[in-house]
Amino acid sequence: MLRDLRRALSRERVRYGAADRTLFAHDASVFEGGLSGPICFPESTAEVQDIMRIAMQHERSVVPRGAGTGLTGGAIPLGAPIVVAMTKMDTILEVDIANGVAWVEPGVVNLDLTRSLSELGFNFAPDPSSQQVCTIGGNVANNAGGPHCLAYGVTDAHVLAIEVVLSSGDVVTLGSVRGESLGLDLRGAFVGSEGTLGIATKIAVRLSKNPPAVRTLLLSFSSMRDAAQTVSDVVAAGIVPAAMEVMDREITNAVENYVGAGYPRDAAAVLLAEVEGLEGGVEIDSQRIVEVAQSNNAKSIHRAESEAERALLWKGRKTAFGAIAQIKPDYYLHDSVVPRSKLADVLESIYEIGARHDLMVMNVFHAGDGNLHPILLYDGRIAGELERVHAAGAEIVRACLAVGGVLSGEHGIGVEKQPYMEEQFSSDDLDHQERLRRSFDPMCRVNPGKVLPEGHSCADIQALRSIPTGVWG
Amino acid sequence: MTGPIDLLLDPEALNGCVQCGLCLPHCPTYRVTGEEALSPRGRIKLMREVQDHGAPVTKDVLRSFETCVQCRGCESACPSAVPFGHLIEQTRASLVREGISRSALMRIALKALEFPRLLRLGTAFLSIANRMKLIPKQLGLPARLPVRQPAIPSTGQDVFLFTGCVMDAWQRDVHAAGARVLEAAGFGVTPTNELVPCCGALHAHAGLSDDARRLAEKAIRGLSGDDRPILVDSAGCGASMKDFGRMLDTEEAKAFSERVFDIGEWLANHLDRLPEVAPLDLSVAIQDPCHLRHVQRVHETTRAALSPFVSTLIELDDDGLCCGAGGAFMVLEPAMAGSIRDRKCASIERSGADVIASANPGCSMHLADAGVKMMHPMELIDRAIAAARA
Ligand SMILES: Cc1cc2nc3c(=O)[nH]c(=O)nc-3n(C[C@H](O)[C@H](O)[C@H](O)COP(=O)(O)OP(=O)(O)OC[C@H]3O[C@@H](n4cnc5c(N)ncnc54)[C@H](O)[C@@H]3O)c2cc1C
Ligand code: SF4
Ligand code: SF4
Numbered sequence: 001m002l003r004d005l006r007r008a009l010s011r012e013r014v015r016y017g018a019a020d021r022t023l024f025a026h027d028a029s030v031f032e033g034g035l036s037g038p039i040c041f042p043e044s045t046a047e048v049q050d051i052m053r054i055a056m057q058h059e060r061s062v063v064p065r066g067a068g069t070g071l072t073g074g075a076i077p078l079g080a081p082i083v084v085a086m087t088k089m090d091t092i093l094e095v096d097i098a099n100g101v102a103w104v105e106p107g108v109v110n111l112d113l114t115r116s117l118s119e120l121g122f123n124f125a126p127d128p129s130s131q132q133v134c135t136i137g138g139n140v141a142n143n144a145g146g147p148h149c150l151a152y153g154v155t156d157a158h159v160l161a162i163e164v165v166l167s168s169g170d171v172v173t174l175g176s177v178r179g180e181s182l183g184l185d186l187r188g189a190f191v192g193s194e195g196t197l198g199i200a201t202k203i204a205v206r207l208s209k210n211p212p213a214v215r216t217l218l219l220s221f222s223s224m225r226d227a228a229q230t231v232s233d234v235v236a237a238g239i240v241p242a243a244m245e246v247m248d249r250e251i252t253n254a255v256e257n258y259v260g261a262g263y264p265r266d267a268a269a270v271l272l273a274e275v276e277g278l279e280g281g282v283e284i285d286s287q288r289i290v291e292v293a294q295s296n297n298a299k300s301i302h303r304a305e306s307e308a309e310r311a312l313l314w315k316g317r318k319t320a321f322g323a324i325a326q327i328k329p330d331y332y333l334h335d336s337v338v339p340r341s342k343l344a345d346v347l348e349s350i351y352e353i354g355a356r357h358d359l360m361v362m363n364v365f366h367a368g369d370g371n372l373h374p375i376l377l378y379d380g381r382i383a384g385e386l387e388r389v390h391a392a393g394a395e396i397v398r399a400c401l402a403v404g405g406v407l408s409g410e411h412g413i414g415v416e417k418q419p420y421m422e423e424q425f426s427s428d429d430l431d432h433q434e435r436l437r438r439s440f441d442p443m444c445r446v447n448p449g450k451v452l453p454e455g456h457s458c459a460d461i462q463a464l465r466s467i468p469t470g471v472w473g
Numbered sequence: 474m475t476g477p478i479d480l481l482l483d484p485e486a487l488n489g490c491v492q493c494g495l496c497l498p499h500c501p502t503y504r505v506t507g508e509e510a511l512s513p514r515g516r517i518k519l520m521r522e523v524q525d526h527g528a529p530v531t532k533d534v535l536r537s538f539e540t541c542v543q544c545r546g547c548e549s550a551c552p553s554a555v556p557f558g559h560l561i562e563q564t565r566a567s568l569v570r571e572g573i574s575r576s577a578l579m580r581i582a583l584k585a586l587e588f589p590r591l592l593r594l595g596t597a598f599l600s601i602a603n604r605m606k607l608i609p610k611q612l613g614l615p616a617r618l619p620v621r622q623p624a625i626p627s628t629g630q631d632v633f634l635f636t637g638c639v640m641d642a643w644q645r646d647v648h649a650a651g652a653r654v655l656e657a658a659g660f661g662v663t664p665t666n667e668l669v670p671c672c673g674a675l676h677a678h679a680g681l682s683d684d685a686r687r688l689a690e691k692a693i694r695g696l697s698g699d700d701r702p703i704l705v706d707s708a709g710c711g712a713s714m715k716d717f718g719r720m721l722d723t724e725e726a727k728a729f730s731e732r733v734f735d736i737g738e739w740l741a742n743h744l745d746r747l748p749e750v751a752p753l754d755l756s757v758a759i760q761d762p763c764h765l766r767h768v769q770r771v772h773e774t775t776r777a778a779l780s781p782f783v784s785t786l787i788e789l790d791d792d793g794l795c796c797g798a799g800g801a802f803m804v805l806e807p808a809m810a811g812s813i814r815d816r817k818c819a820s821i822e823r824s825g826a827d828v829i830a831s832a833n834p835g836c837s838m839h840l841a842d843a844g845v846k847m848m849h850p851m852e853l854i855d856r857a858i859a860a861a862r863a
Binding site: 020068088112115134255325331 | 488489490491492493494495497498506507508509510515518519522528531532533534537551552553554555790
């Protein structure tokens with residue numbers, strides 16, 4: 001198989017050394033997949049087709065991978081599959097401003113795309129906090145969100161068409177750049193499929209126009225409840241900010257240590273709110289947000305005075321997860337969505353669950369759409385800590401589901417949330433999802449063992465072997 | 474392949490990495506290859522595998538460690554403040570100790586840096602050979618090396634100007650420009666010349682930590698008994714001398730490091746002493762040397778010092794990504810250094826600047842070799858002052 005792959009690509013672009021196989025055992029989550037099989041770096045759709053065909057001949061599965069910033073283990077190898085790393089397919093193929101569309105390869109980095117469009121006055125709207133590194137392919141697969149998706153919608157709303165290599169090696173184009181596609185919306189099925197339906201090799205994205213005016217507000221509160229209430233009241237007042245992000249005191253301090261953007265260190269919670277649009281409108285909206293905050297006992301109100309200050313504030317918010325190691329070496333991040341009106345209550349129970357398990361909990365989240373990211377801190381070197389983290393995590397997920405929340409806001413299911421799928425979906429729901437999957441990939445060779453829980457996935461058909469890492473050579 | 478070796482890395486520093494990947498786009502080798510093994514996150518993970526899990530140092534592991542440019546772009550991008558620079562230096566030092574790194578060979582080459590006269594003689598020889606096209610191009614030597622230049626004269630006792638090793642042999646005109654600018658600001662300059670033959674930066678990067686310490690001690694002795702500021706016009710040397718305090722961990726070394734300033738940093742703090750002259754009619758883009766931007770973190774001062782002297786200052790659009798020079802890197806990894814430079818050249822092209830200003834000799838040489846018009850910020854300021862006097 002290695003020989004076939006190397007013949008199809010090249011020697012250097014198919015790696016099989018122990019070092020690489022260990023590196024590709026992870027993404028940015030706590031999950032380990034064991035050693036991977038060969039790692040391929042294709043440079044064209046045709047090469048991806050070759051890889052698929054060779055994998056099928058040798059009855060091996062494949063796992064697509066972008067930048068490996070996923071937080072649910074979506075790109076980790078189960079059963080030593082071929083890893084198809086898309087990072088070398090990183091060309092922006094065509095930008096069509098007149099029609100507001102760009103065709104890109106899946107390995108294009110999210111922020112690179114937006115940067116290259118900025119001269120033209122456009123951007124790619126989904127802006128996950130990892131946007132400086134994650135790939136458009138990974139965004140599509142996980143239907144990624146980001147702070148500014150509150151106003152503009154998540155990735156799904158910004159993807160028009162996708163060229164996909166199926167497990168058979170065939171190439172299909174799902175969706176259409178001319179808007180509505182005829183027939184079933186299979187593009188919609190692919191977005192968020194976490195690499196289980198095939199490998200995206202080209203993506204047509206919708207371009208958004210840069211807003212003429214932006215106002216950024218930094219509000220601080222003496223209690224998390226006041227901050228959460230402000231968020232809820234702003235939306236209830238009919239204002240649609242571009243973004244509303246909340247951070248609690250601990251994470252704000254870690255972030256401030258890194259960026260020095262002027263985040264207040266003593267507030268129980270800070271709210272970063274941004275409004276975009278025409279000059280007159282943003283002025284009115286930001287004034288109204290300030291009023292809502294004041295009626296919820298805001299401790300301080302600050303407007304970003306320059307583009308540089310605004311950029312620094314956002315840099316802080318967007319690097320928040322990375323800053324955690326200043327406090328503890330490991331973290332486990334959750335991602336669930338609750339109704340906005342329940343935010344304050346759920347947050348209180350999350351802190352309480354953490355305390356009960358003797359764990360430090362931090363919260364930094366996309367407040368505007370009720371998307372929580374409770375973070376449990378631990379030190380993996382201390383025996384028993386990770387077990388406590390998992391126990392507390394399970395309680396947190398259930399607390400969110402109990403108030404009518406859902407399992408994932410944006411990070412996807414991967415291997416992390418699999419066990420909870422049966423709590424969210426009925427058995428019939430899951431069977432139908434599996435049938436959809438099989439119509440794309442009858443043998444379940446693409447990214448097996450992810451998303452659908454055992455019993456509703458055909459993952460078991462190929463006895464997922466797991467080779468522990470550390471076995472070198 | 475080797476048996477298990479201890480890299481002697483600080484476990485806390487190593488554990489600081491949460492594998493978030495936010496550093497990846499700031500790493501030049503990841504940018505041009507898209508390979509995890511050639512990314513900071515990958516390198517840290519491999520350090521852990523070797524140190525904590527006894528994994529052998531295979532060819533691939535060595536490649537991962539040896540292809541690091543040591544630009545430390547990952548370090549200023551890391552929200553967890555992982556001290557990557559120290560980790561990779563220590564890793565290389567451990568590999569040298571185990572005799573499994575080509576750094577062992579470099580020791581011989583770097584020995585020459587300690588003998589300025591030898592270096593100048595060699596330079597004259599190389600220069601002639603180069604002009605006769607006897608030196609292979611991929612060695613990355615600058616197109617025109619000077620055959621002979623007059624030494625920098627001492628003009629007073631206010632500040633030291635660090636002249637160093639390679640730079641003094643190859644780019645003495647930059648020192649001369651820096652000295653004239655300092656004089657124009659009313660500072661009498663003492664060049665360090667034979668007092669400090671070499672700061673040891675390249676030795677430290679190569680993992681030759683014993684040599685690096687020895688040279689650091691020699692530098693401190695050479696300039697002791699005095700508290701004059703030590704001004705440096707090479708970002709790499711400045712970064713290394715500012716690190717003596719940490720490296721040697723003595724009061725004397727710490728006091729020495731406190732005296733070290735980048736020449737642009739110094740001038741930015743004394744702008745009022747520089748003459749007011751008409752700016753040069755040039756659009757200049759600044760190429761921040763990594764060791765100024767990511768290590769010393771004083772790159773803003775280059776802008777402050779330079780902006781009164783040129784009509785237009787432009788920022789490149791690549792977030793300060795490394796140019797691929799990396800001291801000895803451009804000689805040891807010419808292919809990778811070339812691909813990284815291609816990215817930088819594309820950004821330079823987009824900027825439309827007439828001249829690129831870089832405060833590091835290595836970057837200047839590397840980029841000039843690709844046909845980019847390079848000048849040191851001091852040369853630009855010097856020229857503006859000279860034009861006003863003419
Ligand atoms: C610091 C940090 C902040 C984050 N913030 C956010 C955030 O605000 N919002 C958010 O939504 N997520 C966030 N994430 C999670 C993650 O960045 C996103 O899910 C991102 O979309 C993953 O992209 P990637 O290129 O890293 O993909 P990977 O992690 O490599 O892969 C993710 C999934 O996509 C599949 N995949 C990748 N490429 C393809 C392809 N070409 N075809 C088919 N399947 C493919 C993989 O198999 C895997 O299942 C964050 C992560 C970090 C570390
Ligand atoms: S070095 Fe820092 S930025 Fe890079 S992966 Fe580790 S924690 Fe994240
Ligand atoms: S020092 Fe530079 S080349 Fe080395 S890992 Fe960090 S960013 Fe990459």
